[in-house]
Amino acid sequence: MDLLAGLNDKQKEAVLHIDGPCIVLAGAGSGKTGVLTKRIAHLVDKGIEPNNILAITFTNKAAGEMRNRLNDMLPNFAGSWIQTFHAACFKILRMDIDKLGYDKNFTIIDDNEAKNLIKAILKEENDYETKPEYIHYIFKNAKNSLENYESYFANLSEPLEEKNKYFSLFNTYNFRLKELNVVDFEDLIVLCIKLFENFPNVLEKYQNWFKYIMIDEYQDTNYAQYMWAKLLASKDGNIFIVGDPDQSIYSWRGAEPYNINRFLKDYPNCKVIKLEKNYRSTQTILTAANSVIKHNESFIEKNLYTDKGEGEKIVRFCAGDSFHEAAFVADTISELAAKTNREFREFAVFYRTHAQSRAIEESLFRKNIPYNIVGAHKFYERKEIKDIIAYLRLAINNNDKLSFERIINVPRRGIGDKTVEKIENYANEKNLTVLEALEYVEDIPALGKKVTGKLQEFYGMINYFAKLAEDDAAVAEIIDEVLNMSGYIQDLKDSGQPDAQTKLENLQELKSLSLEFADEEENTLEDFLARVALVQDIDDVDNDNTVVLMTYHGAKGLEFPIVFMTGMEEGVFPSYRSDSVEDIEEERRLCYVGITRAMEQLFLTNAESRLLYGYERSNQPSRFLEEIPEDLLSTYTRHGKPIVKAVVGIRVFHKKFGAGLITDIIEDGEIAIIDFDQAGERMLRLDLAPLEKLI
């Protein structure tokens, strides 16, 4: 097959690049995934072993997509190192973490569990002042910085007392992690680097292994990830990175777009390739995106262009309030879907915060438009899923107190905090894991007979699961045993919770996932647990034909024929929380990401007032709106659309009651009965009521 077919000159140059450092600045929609995969295919064509190629992505979804495309291109492709940073580090640590004094059957905890551990520590210290979220943030930054921890904490701009407290908490936290035989997300990267630095022969092993390194979404790497890649590439210097500084929207999570500059400094002779031709959007949309992002200070100018032609104008709609805005979105979707024969899945609605989705949901629901919210409730964060995972983790890692505490009384076994405390004290005293302590449950002082029996039962059950795992039973089978033996399913069925059915379905889904997992090369329970920890959400290829709702952040990497950017208001987007120039610039990049998702048509909406934290707030239109040239827009406001003739069935807007539908007109056309979306049914005099017709 011809790898270069259909590529432009810049893309070809990137695909054909083999040795030495190279940076590809890939604008939105410039075909970067194609370039990455084709470059791998080209390397393989040139006789390079697939296993000598390391390709790093940020999401499992991106990694999976790349693998799929390669499998299509090269049917026998067996490269197993197309991974996220975290998954690659996990694979490395699984082989060598014992050199750092960790047990090889360590498990991974996610951010929530890390926060819970921090909360527990704070509670032990009777510290009710320190905010766990903040501490967690500091801890993450400390690890990602790769600095000496003592000096990192000493350099914090906090009072000395606080700094000392934080440092001491940090040490306790890390001590606990090791004790529990778990690592957090940051540890995966940092421990891997530690391994490389302390054991040069290990580093060399991987350097010889990964002769060709590729990193996607480089603008989103943090300092530790930058250093990790640099270490691995430092022997041969065959590092190929792809990124777009204008799409860096995660600096608040530790991403350092400055890493691109570091890269340019590290490799002054690197090849720089700019991909500016866009294959996604109309020129109108691209011009809008270019104009907005020009307001940011930038060291690399990019200008997206297309040969698709101008396309439709961007529609700008100014709504009275958030309900009006939502009604506009729903009405427009329903109209367009009918008129242009579009499927619902071609529409996407973006908002800055999840709280904004509600009004939009209600409007869509009212219009019978099917929709899906992306990213609000992640599969693996659901309580029922986490519970079952905790059973599995405890079976693998007997010392995982976090999991133990989570499920010892789920479903209810009559074992409360006091009992747990006694068990943990005993375990500490005798230097046993929590599960081992249960073996000697009769020796634990001050436990009732009933409780003892329950604990023995629990002990036997977990051991049985562990035995199954040891005998390499299929993960699905183990999950089945957990669901039944623990009584979890029965308890759900008996509970009478309104969402019990959904939960049961989710558990079924977990089982299905584990069945699929059985086909993987590495399919032990340990591997499954690592997968679960590293995959925050299941990317069920949404085959539903629904409108998609998500935050601007969630939209990154996606594309839709028709996009609604809602809440384009000062204080909402940009957020009232961003005040520094840097903050505003990041919001602007987020706006740029939003605009460039749209393929054919873009709608920008704002509301003159909206409900925030219980009270009404008036917001100015977003500054980003003014940064788009006027001639690209066709603007509609709720003003200037007086009701020419009130008839049953039209939608109207009332200054106080919001949007509603005229359901009847009585008294010779003098009085209308209007069913308001929010305010309910009202009778209003048409000559007096401040009504406007909704478009």
Add this chain to the structure above:
DNA sequence: GCCACAATGATTTTT
């Protein structure tokens, strides 16, 4: 150990 009510405090979240 469990349940009901009050107090709180609230962007964005690839792993």
Add this chain to the structure above:
DNA sequence: TCATTGTGGC
């Protein structure tokens, strides 16, 4: 406003 978290009574 509203969902989550903590406290007090049983």
